[in-house]
Amino acid sequence: MKKSAYTDFALEPGLVQLNHASYGLTSRHVMNMADSERYRIESDPTLHLGSELTDGLRSRTSRTAEMLGLDVSRTTFCTNATSGAAAVIGSLPLAAGDTVVVLDAEYSSIIRAWATACERVSAHLLEVPVPLPLQSSDQMLTVLNSAVPGSVTYMQLSVISSSAALRLPIEDIASWVRERGGRLILDVAHAPGHIPVAPDAWGAAAMFGTLHKWLPTLRPVGLLWLTGDLVDRIRPAEVSLTWDSPDLVERFSWPGTFDPVPRLTATSAIDQWEQWHDAGLLAECERLADLGSELLTEVGAQPTASTELAAPRMRAFVLSGVTVAEIKAVLRKADIRAWVGPGPQGECLLRFATHIYNDQHDLEALAGRIKEALPR
Structure with a gap:
């Protein structure tokens, strides 16, 4: 070491x-900044957890979006990748007969979330096995074509899969999803601070992930990005005071009483990472x-x-x-x-x-x- x-x-x-x-x-460094932030909040929690909190979160969101190259108007913090996934999966329209495709290399809780959503409305969930070792994009597309016979409504995909650490061929799979008439939902838990994120270029409809895996932030700090037509549709999984706010940052800024310090000190972590x-x-x-x-x-x-x-x-x-x-x-x-x-x-x-x-x-x-x- x-x-x-x-x-x-x-x-x-x-x-x-x-x-x-x-x-x-x-x-x-970030722990020290967090201690200072916590003392500040405890000096007047009515103010610091009330009227000024959303503005503080908005400024940190803007800095984070700038660092990652994302449109700030379509980006927000959330609790963690699981909560971001729950918001997306729970808000997207899904009906009987729809088809959702996931890879078996996806994070298990995300697969379970899609399985629950599909079961609720009698949609189809196709879990596609990923061969290990995975040698090429062509090999992955061959597997997809063999496993998925028809159209697709959504495909869930990790930019970098968790346990198998696969940097999946996003552009090629995104093209495959579009050809099948579907929309791509991305899990980027292992991307920010590790590889560049480019959801617009990848053709993603939604993207959720975390900052605390590859940046030196406190945990947890989740991240959610949405394409334009989904900004008004996606709601947090928990119905809190700001659940129906027209402002994306405000909508996700208060999931009930929580510790906002990890989000408020995210910019300190970004500065150190840089x-x-x-x-x-x-x-x-x-x-x-x-x-x-x-x-x-x-x-x-x-x-x-x-x-x-x-x-x-x-x-x-x-x-x-x-x-x-x-x-x-x-x-x-x-x-x-x-x-x-x-x-x-x-x-x-x-x-x-x-x-x-x-x-x-x-x-x-x-x-x-x-x-x-x-x-x-």
């Missing part, structure tokens, strides 16, 4: 942290991810994606001949934190993510433990 960057975070000494992609990691970016630290994280992929492949782990479809700073691997429980135990004993879990078909998946505090020794330690665990 890089000592120079270690002091930016509150990580336990000696811990090899390669799993910030699960929950994010707040920096000390400093890291300008100093070349994030580019170094991408180099480390490439190194980690090489090391794990050498010891027998199989990448879930071709180089073309690999995410810049998050990589996943199929581990054959071992169980999820075995790998979790090995890594926990070594104080190495990486995500380990079942793949869509029950495979044992290992996923790591690199951050500015990681160095070559961290990836070597991970690969060494996996080499010892895999059957020879």
Whole structure:
């Protein structure tokens, strides 16, 4: 672990942290800013949680939209990616006989949300298996054409899938969805602060995600973006005081009593992230991810994606001949934190993510433990 960057975070000494992609990691700078913000709110909560809160959230939303290249009039904070998904899925028109397509590599709670919505109105949900490793866009389109015989109403798609860390071919799949007469809904939980987001260019109808996975914000901070015709239609899943506000930011600014500090300090996290970016630290994280992929492949782990479809700073691997429980135990004993879990078909998946505090020794330690665990 890089000592120079270690002091930016509150990580336990000696811990090899390669799993910030699960929950994010707040920096000390943002935690300090949050403490100041909380003291300010507690000095007069009637004012600071009342009349001035929406204006504060609006200014932070504007800064976030600017950083991400989004139209601020179609962008808002929300609680987290799950709440953003619930708002979209619960507000979109869906009728008996409609078809919703999801990939089995999608986050499980999002698949369940669509399944619930489809069951409620007798719509069809098609869950399409993603082959691992995924080698090309053409392979994915072939699978879609085989699994989906007719028209599509909506397709749910992650820009970068969670457990398998696939950087999916958005433009090609978006074209496929349009050809089938459908609309594309994007999950970008693993995009802001990791890769550029371009929902207009991708042809998306709606996009939900988080900031706290790849930016050093407090958790949670959700993000919601909508195409023009959906701005007035999408409502929060919880019916609160501002549920029917004509203003998008105000509509999502009060989900009942909540802690607004993660949203109010998001711009502090963006400022720090931009400093890291300008100093070349994030580019170094991408180099480390490439190194980690090489090391794990050498010891027998199989990448879930071709180089073309690999995410810049998050990589996943199929581990054959071992169980999820075995790998979790090995890594926990070594104080190495990486995500380990079942793949869509029950495979044992290992996923790591690199951050500015990681160095070559961290990836070597991970690969060494996996080499010892895999059957020879």
